[in-house]
Amino acid sequence: MRKIATRDSYGNALVALGREHENLVVLDADLAAATKTGMFKKVFPDRHIDCGIAESNMMGIAAGLATTGKVPFASTFAMFAAGRAFEQVRNSIGYPHLNVKIGATHAGISVGEDGASHQCNEDIALMRTIPGMTIVVPADDIEAREAVRAAYETDGPFYLRFGRLAVPVINDRPDYHFELGKGSVVREGTDLALIACGLELGEALQAAARLEEDGISARVINMHTIKPLDRDLLIRSAADCGRVVTVEEHSIIGGLGSAVAETLAEEYPAKLLRIGIRDRFGESGPAAELLHKYQLDAEGIYRQIRAWVSEL
Template identity: 65%
Template sequence: MAEMVKKATRESFGETVTALAAEYPEIVVLDADLAAATKTGIFKKAYPERFFDCGIAECNMVGVAAGLATCGKIPFAASFAMFSAGRAFEQVRNSVGYPKLNVKIVGSHAGISVGEDGATHQCCEDIALMRTIPGMVILNPCDHYEMQAAVRAAVEHKGPCYIRLGRLAVESINNNDDYKFELGKGITLREGTDITVVATGLMVQEAVKAADALKEEGISVEVINIHTIKPLDEELVIASAKKTGRVITVEEHNIIGGLGEAVSTALSEHCPTPVTRIGVNDVYGHSGPAVDLLKEFGLSAEHIAEVIREKLAK
């Protein structure tokens, strides 16, 4: 079994893209004056000639990345999710998505767990925005090992990708020997029969904690880790819904446009099932310690367990 690691997925991203650069000389990294925060500074130190700081000009950065892709490079264009997915949306849509260029858009510091940076930087809309772009692959890894695998998968995939990074350090749960990452395929972390919890990113750890706590109460919870939100592993979600008959989705994102809507759409079309969405309930965040904010917004194992009890009681 691999070593238990506790670190932010943004750090895992910086280390991994740097490690892969020796294997893939086509990899280049662009940043928007946030290399220390996004951890692309690790790449900059190792490969200064392949690193481009575009300044606080995210729209231009995406355009430069698109140009590099037409020359055979594999560009990773990184900034805070609020800027790389939000501010530069039009460039991502028209300069990357429309011509299907091999650009990897990286959104760091996503979600409520950005903490003290407050509402302006707590991007809870990035997944929704990226889902609307035809052909865009969306990756939201939950821990160190999954981020390592996801970055490699993004490099090997020919076409646009969006990779979501977190600021908060998280414990690894995919350090088991049988861990296997496959683009577009979810992972069943806990088998269960009473209810299904489909989680992504930072919320995967919380879902597992909730399931383990409820097991002691005799409640059997199936936990599915969706690291690839688009394309969604509809087959896995539908099979689990047929087994349990109840589904809860958990995401550090607005309940509008994210994982919850993707799962609800798949089930409504193929296996009508009651779905409860846990996430940011269409409100802005605010400044505060990350862990406290997650609890306040109901993004905790305790709240997930409470919702499960309520649903099963009905």
């Protein structure tokens, strides 16, 4: 299966949109090669601004550009976009509800050898607390491109989360349709609803296939939009299946798992298992080995669900 990192998808999508819209501008914090915004810079040098290693300042510049009618995409690693620049994102972008799009690459533990300081597993939690912030975690190349386009076409602040690791292209099919705030069922099932986002969607599909061999039918849901969450699909799936599992390359605190738990507690209480980073920092190592160690690969997901089901 073809693989591509969603950070590459981000760069390619910006170039395509840049050809269509002259008001699109791209900002970077001395990481154009890593975030892949260098692709945009090569084609549109006059619309690319390197703000240097000054992420907080970059967010302020993006906010200013948005007030002039530009549509800025401010790009850097997730750790710096959501962590270092949180105050500026909150006060300069979120509070006035400006039309700024934040392209956060190198998210999650699959950053690999860069280690715990760069493996941001807390960014979704931080961005979820900002009123009016839309959060999208695309699963593959096709979805990432669609998410970038949707962000441009939708007014208001966006947090787009991209990865460094090349991941399988799952959505390369004629019936694929991306819609903000609407998850999709990518595999039918009746015994439990397995809800995933980002690179974990591919792993969840593999885990579901193994569960099927054990007589456990798992419905797999692609929940690419974390905020606003597709509450209708979640509640319907919980009612159909009775049990819900979330899988994310993020802390189980504050991310997809928390968003699902909050909704279920309010709307339709159901048995829930949250799979993700469990209240700890990451470590340096090859991405695939880290995903295996932290039980975020297909085998780890399968084993955790099997153990959980056997306890119920």
